[in-house]
Amino acid sequence: MRSISSVHPDLLKWNRKYAGQRSSFLPHPMVHRLPLSDLPSGGILELAGGPSGSALALAEQTGRSICVTDISDMGLKQLHEEAEVRNLARLIQCLQVDLSVWSPVAQQFALVFGLRYWDSDLFVRACEAVLPGGYIAWETFSLAEQTYRPRFRTEWCLLDGEPASLLPEGFVIVSEEELDNGEAATRRLIAQRKLTSGP
Numbered sequence: 363m364r365s366i367s368s369v370h371p372d373l374l375k376w377n378r379k380y381a382g383q384r385s386s387f388l389p390h391p392m393v394h395r396l397p398l399s400d401l402p403s404g405g406i407l408e409l410a411g412g413p414s415g416s417a418l419a420l421a422e423q424t425g426r427s428i429c430v431t432d433i434s435d436m437g438l439k440q441l442h443e444e445a446e447v448r449n450l451a452r453l454i455q456c457l458q459v460d461l462s463v464w465s466p467v468a469q470q471f472a473l474v475f476g477l478r479y480w481d482s483d484l485f486v487r488a489c490e491a492v493l494p495g496g497y498i499a500w501e502t503f504s505l506a507e508q509t510y511r512p513r514f515r516t517e518w519c520l521l522d523g524e525p526a527s528l529l530p531e532g533f534v535i536v537s538e539e540e541l542d543n544g545e546a547a548t549r550r551l552i553a554q555r556k557l558t559s560g561p
């Protein structure tokens with residue numbers, strides 16, 4: 363695996379952020395909407411999870427192994443420490459990767475999800491990692507976020523129709539929601555890879 367430069371701007375930015383604040387480890391609300399009872403057997407992959415309360419909640423609820431990827435070793439260290447406190451460390455694998463270049467193995471996970479992080483190429487690679495019958499779930503900021511944060515970059519936002527418009531052949535949309543709580547505007551997609559990808 364390609365090693366990450368210690369001066370990678372994303373690494374520096376997020377390590378600085380996480381060094382200054384301890385995570386609440388609260389699961390993201392999308393976790394409560396995931397079709398956990400319908401997952402095929404297999405592990406779960408979280409992309410750009412940082413110190414993820416969602417991964418901890420899913421490990422606790424499902425007993426499945428969860429691989430959490432992120433560029434920030436500081437965020438992953440916090441997650442690992444909390445997993446140890448909760449006796450969940452055996453289920454949580456922390457993987458430091460640069461998601462702009464990293465690809466998961468194809469058809470390896472029962473569920474792949476990402477929250478508050480966006481890279482359209484990564485989304486397509488994430489879909490490839492889903493097992494037949496498994497799910498992809500994503501929630502991140504839509505363009506409407508710029509009404510709350512005018513300087514939030516367009517490249518960090520879902521364009522209209524994304525991520526559903528990027529789903530490869532063989533996926534069906536389970537739910538798609540436009541969310542706006544008066545402080546943040548996001549779009550949530552949950553989709554399933556059909557058991558057989560044929561016509």
Ligand SMILES: C[S@@+](CC[C@H](N)C(=O)[O-])C[C@H]1O[C@@H](n2cnc3c(N)ncnc32)[C@H](O)[C@@H]1O
Nearest residue numbers: 372376410411412432433434460461462477478
């Ligand atoms: C806004 S935070 C979201 C964290 C978490 N998903 C959540 O919703 O609380 C963005 C995350 O993306 C990670 N990140 C930023 N650039 C990255 C990259 N190039 N590769 C991997 N992770 C990256 C950061 O370290 C950070 O944990």
